[in-house]
Amino acid sequence: MLFANRKDAGRKLAAALAGYREKSPVIVALPRGGVIVASEIASALDASLDLLFVQKIGVPFQPELAMGAIVDGAEPTIFRNESVIRQAGIREKEFSAICRLEQAEIDRRRQRYLGDRGNIPLSGRVVIVVDDGIATGSTVNAALKAIRRQEPRELVLAVPVAPAETLEQLDRDVDALICLETPPVFYAVGHFYNEFHQVSDAEVISVLEIANQEGPTENS
CATH class of the missing domain: 3.30.1310 (Ybab; Chain: A;)
Incomplete structure (x- = not known):
């Protein structure tokens, strides 16, 4: 297995994204699994965390x-x-x-x-889109195209694992693409995690509450 769980994948991605800390990025997670990964990145980069529903x-x-x-x-x-x-x-x-x-x-x-909280405006911001992995890329592709219409300063896709052919298709829609592993044989995202449970609504809400309590510093 490449990753112990989603938190482990998030920490490893955060290390690969360390150079973005000074750019005050917005971390945009794709629920539900992507929220767990993204929360680790947001915490490490002292960045704002938001969601995009697809x-x-x-x-x-x-x-x-x-x-x-x-x-x-x-x-x-x-x-x-x-x-x-x-x-x-x-x-x-x-x-x-x-x-x-x-x-x-x-x-x-x-x-x-x-709840009633609005999304963070993405125009002119560095935006890092995060999921827990990509298979076909159809929903991620839609998310990237929708975010691009908001005119971010830089659009980055960061995922722990994905097939190389899918990344080739998505690369044209982003300014940078970070993927830790591209296995030569790819069946499903969950095969590359030791623990890959179905993330519940309650877990997402808990992660968001913690992220909101911590929040980025004033410089972010």
């Missing part, structure tokens, strides 16, 4: 196959994979119905995790 829009009869993604925001951003939509024979009415369901889940998570 939901895959799966084909109804094959939910793991993404026909798009929806990214939270003042105006939610919907990305469509037209080739998958055509091949699966998905009608527009059906696509829209699934989008509404995924948006409802985003709304639920945002309210539970953040």
Whole structure:
């Protein structure tokens, strides 16, 4: 195993990202697993921690196959994979119905995790997007494109593990890409952790509460 758990992965990523400490970055985590990794990075870099909610829009009869993604925001951003939509024979009415369901889940998570707290403005900031690993990269790709529209000064993707071919596709959407491990054989993110439990809502809320109590210094 490459990592003991998500905290271990976060500490190792934080060491690789140490040079960003002086840039006062915003660490943007993709819930839920990415929050555990990102909290370690935010603590080590004395940086602000925020969340970006992204939901895959799966084909109804094959939910793991993404026909798009929806990214939270003042105006939610919907990305469509037209080739998958055509091949699966998905009608527009059906696509829209699934989008509404995924948006409802985003709304639920945002309210539970953040309450009435707004997101940190990213324009002109150094933004480091963090997840606990990447497989196909479809949701991460959507997140990066949505953040880029906010015009950050620098956009960085940091993950513990991902397949090389996925990173090649994502590299064009960022200014820097930090990945600790690119195994030649890749089955699933969890295979590279000794402990990789399903992160609960309660765990995310607890991590955010601790991060808010610690917070960055005034210089951040």
